[in-house]
Amino acid sequence: MDRIFNIYKPAGMTSHDVVYKVRRILGIKKVGHTGTLDPDAVGVLPICVGRATKVCDLILNKDKTYICDMVLGIETDTYDSSGQVLEVKDPSAITEKDLIKALESQIGVIDQLPPKYSALKVKGRRMCDLVRAGKGDQIDLVARKIFIKRISILSIDLPKVKFEVECSKGTYVRSICHDIGQILEVGAHMTGLIRSKTGIFEIDKAISLEELERLRDDDRLEENSWSVEDVLSDLPYIVLRDNAVKYYSNGGKIEERRFDDHNLKEDSDLVRVYSKDGFIGSGQLFRQDGVLMVKSHKFF
Template identity: 45%
Template sequence: MDGVINVYKNKGMTSFDVVRKIKKIAATGKVGHTGTLDPEACGVLPICIGKATKIIDYIMDSDKVYEVEFKLGIKTTTYDLEGEITEEKDPSNLGEKEIEEAISSFIGEYSQVPPMYSALKQNGVRLYELARQGIEVHREGRLVKIKEITDICINNPYIKMKVRCSKGTYIRSLCYDIGEKLEVGATMIDLKRTKTSNFSEEEAINIDDLTAENINDYLISIDKALASYDKLIISSKFSKLLINGVKVFDKRLTNTKVEIGKLYRVYDENEKFIGLGKGDIKGFKIEKLLII
């Protein structure tokens, strides 16, 4: 069994709970998820099975879309309602325009400090493990990109919005940072991921509805799971060279103009999927061989 399941994770379970359940359903140990969703968050969590575990990083390296609700005037240790309240302020003096401007100021790239209650590691130890011991350590900011914030609904102190962002973005931290910008604090109270790469909520199967009898009905092939990457058909006379790791510099390789540095799904003339490849000024090479 090799492929990807577009799973909808429910609240109250960890991402690893989903992986464990699918390992049992698929009767295989080779299963991995494509980006942690907090236990109290729900939404799209693509799960890779078998040889598809080779493409986890490529699915993770894509935009995510979230629907989030947060509350102004409150701070917690976890940046969500799971933590202890550390500070409270009255945000009632804030107008809608001021709140909207603060939210919009985060569109673009910014250096985001991850929360202590996160799965990131420092010196081999996960931050949440240190946080549970009451230890707070310095975290370096990481450059993330907030590509779009839409559907902003303000009912002070409650705010809802939709966020499209780069990989590695913590929506809890975004809410916290908006609260800091407004000088009243903020805490996330609800989160749903509606899209990861080309996997959407509308096409997902709820983890509770997945069984050993129907799992194959929801298994997406490796190449289709990578549909966010453009397709490139190469001449079959060069396929063996590419498969063997050779960088090919020959204008007969393909009839398509290859963009330097862009990653493609590569097929031969017989529509056989080879893998992911990239070109530079010295030629074209397979970056990830994915022949089944």
């Protein structure tokens, strides 16, 4: 089986816990997730099975949408409610106008510092493990460029705020909350997080691990999962001529004159690749001596 399942990750489980459960339910060893969700967070976690694990990184690179609950006036060391309280301040002087302005400051391309309590690695060790081992002073946080496409306020009942954020990969919503607290000078932390969308995968179509077991028992797994081609449907395509397919599958570089059909645009980069018989993989476009070419990126 080479499919992608839109799994609803419950609270209290790590992303790796979900992978382990899916392996057990499906009886398949080759299983991977497409982007870590914190244990306390819930929502969309696409799980790739079999050869579909080759596209885990492509799904990881897709934009994501989250619904976040934030509380002003309390700062924690983890930037969420699982951590130790560092400072408490009175947020009663904060107005809705102040809050909206602070949230709007996060929209666009920004430099974001990740939380020390995260799975990012420093010299081969996760930062959260270093902090718990009392070695947090060895961590030199480095800001990363991220893109916040939009932030929409869903409700305001100060000091509580609920908002939706659409963002690029690598974004820490916890850090958004922390940074809002710093801007408003009262502190803030995240109290709840739902990932509602990753690429084409949406929360209203996500299935629980219990549902996955029932689908397995009813022999309905395929109709409730996605193919690799489905996941790449937003990419432009090329169709290779018969005499180029084997060369492509062996990692060769194919010139544009050997494309039988395509819908490429000027800025096309990754593409779906087809033979006359159907989908065969993804390709990386590049130019060599002014000639447009494609080489194998992921071959299926």
